[in-house]
Amino acid sequence: MTSHRWFSPSRLAIHATLLLACALYLIPLIVMLLTSFKSPEDIRTGNLLSWPHVITGSGWLTAWDAVGGYFWNSVKITLPAVLISTLLGALNGYVLSMWRFRGSQLFFGLLLFGCFLPFQTVLLPASFTLGKLGLASTTTGLVLIHVVYGLAFTTLFFRNYYCSVPHALVQAARLDGAGFFTIFGRILLPMSVPIIMVCLIWQFTQIWNDFLFGVVFASGDAQPITVALNNLVNTSTGVKQYNVDMAAAMIAGLPTLLVYVVAGKYFLRGLTAGAVKG
């Protein structure tokens, strides 16, 4: 092995730059964490980056009391919406890559427009539709909105992934006697772990972090945590409890962080899939 020159000037420059970038990225997180464990007194007297005099969990407990219920609302919205949109996206992608029909390319092209539609443009038609369906201001309605809006992305992911799967696999399975759903369930889905992971992460992040749909289509006790967090932070009465705000923000952000940590390695693998066949 050739010896690496760790202390050459160029190496030092590279590492210094990287460390600086790292610090810039991490400082907000550090400030949040430190602040969340401080007492209100401490926050007023110390500076942003100072270590808490006394580490206290009271901010976290208050925060959980305030947004804990909404946390479960978000879980109830996100889990079904993520699972349903991923499954339907997989099925769409399977049809659009392996069972092309007349006009399927056009259909796919139109579907892609869904990826570029700004949320705001669909608010009115969506609330009209939800009202007609009798789903206005319900969790089911919000799930439906997220599924429909997410389909464009999940279909795109799966369709592109399946386009790199040799068509002969499907032909072989057809000759073996397998039908439409058997081929999907027994041959293609087991091959799709990386892209399923990409979809899950993508959809989870999108839906969990959504604010606009949550604030428009859910009300009162059914609101997701993003809306609850906003309400908490923007309350204008009394003294600002920054430790509670920071803790609540951390609670709201933790699940997406967790998803990245657990499934992140699949994310890159899935996004680069198709370049190299497994």
Add this chain to the structure above:
Amino acid sequence: MARLELRNVNKRYGSGLPDTLKAIDLAIDSGEFLILVGPSGCGKSTLMNCIAGLEQISGGEILVEGADISAMSPKDRDIAMVFQSYALYPTMSVRDNIAFGLKIRKMPQSAIDEEVARVAKLLQIEHLLARKPSQLSGGQQQRVAMGRALARRPKIYLFDEPLSNLDAKLRVEMRTEIKLMHQRLKTTTVYVTHDQIEAMTLGDKVAVMKDGLIQQFGTPQQIYNDPANLFVASFIGSPPMNFIPARLQRQGGRLMALLDSSQGRCELPLSRDIQGLEAREVVLGIRPEQIVMGGAEGNGLPSIRAQVQVTEPTGPDLLVFVTLNQTKVCCRLAPDVSCCIGDSLALQFDPARVLLFDSASGERLDLAAPACVTQDNVARFTGR
């Protein structure tokens, strides 16, 4: 085990597009090995997909055991196929790959185990059953793909260029194995290839295709010795047949072809007398191995002297290139012939083996049988 018959099969991908397959007529008996051979884009793979049911035909009939299957879905046709890419299910073990079709067909588990064991033994892949396809070499994947086809004991096997992804040595080995397998199992087989050696060595019957048309259908020997046109003659055989443009002349009541080199002339008497060809430009077809060194003894064969331009020793043969009628001509001589570039060689031709082609249409001019040896034509000309 089934007789396969194609009647007037047509395939068109869209109105306005030209036909991909044009009036294909073929028939093979139960247990026969049919080769579909031709350059890429000739429609051979499309024809195979039509037989498998992966593509719908636009016209005609596909009969297995006399019953029309062209409207059936692939799973009801009882046909198994080996794909060029092998198409093994990547997430399943070798055992599950072989058993998949049997499970789908609701065979009892004990029977499945028995069948997998039989196939694995036959193909010598017993030690690989627990592995995933990605853990196998190309040759092993090929065997598994064959195993999956064998497991169902279908009426017909289809092979779509199964050897083209293997290296040269393995390809020759697997070719022999496929032939052995077919001799043992005697299952009707259709085999697509673009490799003319595979076509010659494996097939009971060969159909040479080009532009969606069957150019010639017959035994490998018929195709090799009696090609119906210039295309078939040039496609089959390696090194390829020599095509020498020549003028015909009638001398002493016999039809002669005139050959000349820089070192001499020769009048090649044609074995078959055909009226109306005098003074016409034709193409003579002579296979490289049918040109021999002229010996000292006069054996009565016409001979011509020509100057050696290039020699290519291949091991078993010595390929010598000379120029006749301004055309490069390859001669396949014995390897022990000593000749150098610039030497003058006496070459002899057997007139009985020289083929005559029309230079414009490419059709054979001296064929006793009809140009396209389809079943109908055979019947018509032999009175059967």
